[in-house]
Amino acid sequence: EDQVTQSPEALRLQEGESSSLNCSYTVSGLRGLFWYRQDPGKGPEFLFTLYSAGEEKEKERLKATLTKKESFLHITAPKPEDSATYLCAVQGNNDMRFGAGTRLTVKP
Amino acid sequence: DAMVIQNPRYQVTQFGKPVTLSCSQTLNHNVMYWYQQKSSQAPKLLFHYYDKDFNNEADTPDNFQSRRPNTSFCFLDIRSPGLGDAAMYLCATSVGTSDYGYTFGSGTRLTVV
Numbered sequence: 001e002d003q004v005t006q007s008p009e010a011l012r013l014q015e016g017e018s019s020s021l022n023c024s025y026t027v028s029g030l031r032g033l034f035w036y037r038q039d040p041g042k043g044p045e046f047l048f049t050l051y052s053a054g055e056e057k058e059k060e061r062l063k064a065t066l067t068k069k070e071s072f073l074h075i076t077a078p079k080p081e082d083s084a085t086y087l088c089a090v091q092g093n094n095d096m097r098f099g100a101g102t103r104l105t106v107k108p
Numbered sequence: 109d110a111m112v113i114q115n116p117r118y119q120v121t122q123f124g125k126p127v128t129l130s131c132s133q134t135l136n137h138n139v140m141y142w143y144q145q146k147s148s149q150a151p152k153l154l155f156h157y158y159d160k161d162f163n164n165e166a167d168t169p170d171n172f173q174s175r176r177p178n179t180s181f182c183f184l185d186i187r188s189p190g191l192g193d194a195a196m197y198l199c200a201t202s203v204g205t206s207d208y209g210y211t212f213g214s215g216t217r218l219t220v221v
Contacts, residue, residue: 004150034209043112043198043212044151087150095141095165096210098150 002027002092006099013078013106021073021102023088033071035064036087038101044087078106111135114199114213121189121220129184129216131199140182141210142174143198151198157182186218194220 005024013019025033032051036044048057050066057064061082063074073086085101112133121127131140138159143151155164157176171193173185186193196217200210 009148032209036209036212041196041215041217043114043200043215044210046209046211049209095153095156097153100148100150103148 002090002094002097004088004090004097004099006086006088006102008102009100010103011105013075013104015079015106015108016077018074018076018078020075021086021104023071023073023099024069025071025088025090026069027090027092027097029093030090031093032091033066034089034091034096035062035071035073036089038085038087040085047086075104078104080106080108082106112199112201112211112213114197114216116216117214118217119219121186121218123190123220124188127186127189127218129186129197129199129218131182131184131213132180133199133201133211134180135201135211136179137201137203137211138179139202139204140176141200141202142182142184143200145196145198145215146194154184189218189220191220194218 003026007022032049035047038044048064053068061076065072083106085103087101089096089098115130141156142154145151154168175183196215198215199213202210
């Protein structure tokens with residue numbers, strides 16, 4: 001069965017303090033690994049898709065990387081507006097399966 | 109802007125009283141999904157429509173039903189809500205079983221009293 005585990009569950013950073021979020025996965029036939037941002041009380045917002053090991057994508061202060069077993073979301077010099085829950089999901093031969101997310105808080 | 113719209117944003121219903129949540133999209137995507145998300149948990153897929161074909165997850169309770177009268181609209185019916193059904197319900201769309209990610213609505217927060 002496809003499985004997605006995200007760590008840590010929660011992360012508190014000072015503004016400007018870079019860090020990484022982890023997404024470990026097992027999936028039959030990876031077709032894509034997705035990162036979403038979810039603000040409180042809202043639906044997830046698509047950030048990135050990664051298709052194969054070694055691939056990297058960047059958007060502003062965020063950079064996503066992918067290996068055969070895990071993905072990292074690197075946040076460089078975060079700002080308070082980066083505070084949100086970041087969800088990882090995998091698309092295999094079945095439907096998209098989500099992790100429980102990492103709740104990121106960035107303090108000014 | 110093309111988007112996925114869910115109504116209402118907040119719904120309060122009584123225990124056992126049927127409730128319907130709605131989702132509309134202007135993206136012309138052929139696949140629509142319903143997810144249930146409880147606090148601090150992963151979104152859980154309830155079912156999806158690939159065009160008109162309905163696909164139910166094996167562990168989705170019979171209490172949950174869905175209708176898709178046309179490409180643009182999809183409804184989630186909860187026949188007899190229990191306290192355990194209180195959650196955020198998310199509608200999403202995609203092109204095919206997408207390798208390009210899903211577009212989500214803002215969700216409906218359901219409270220059961």
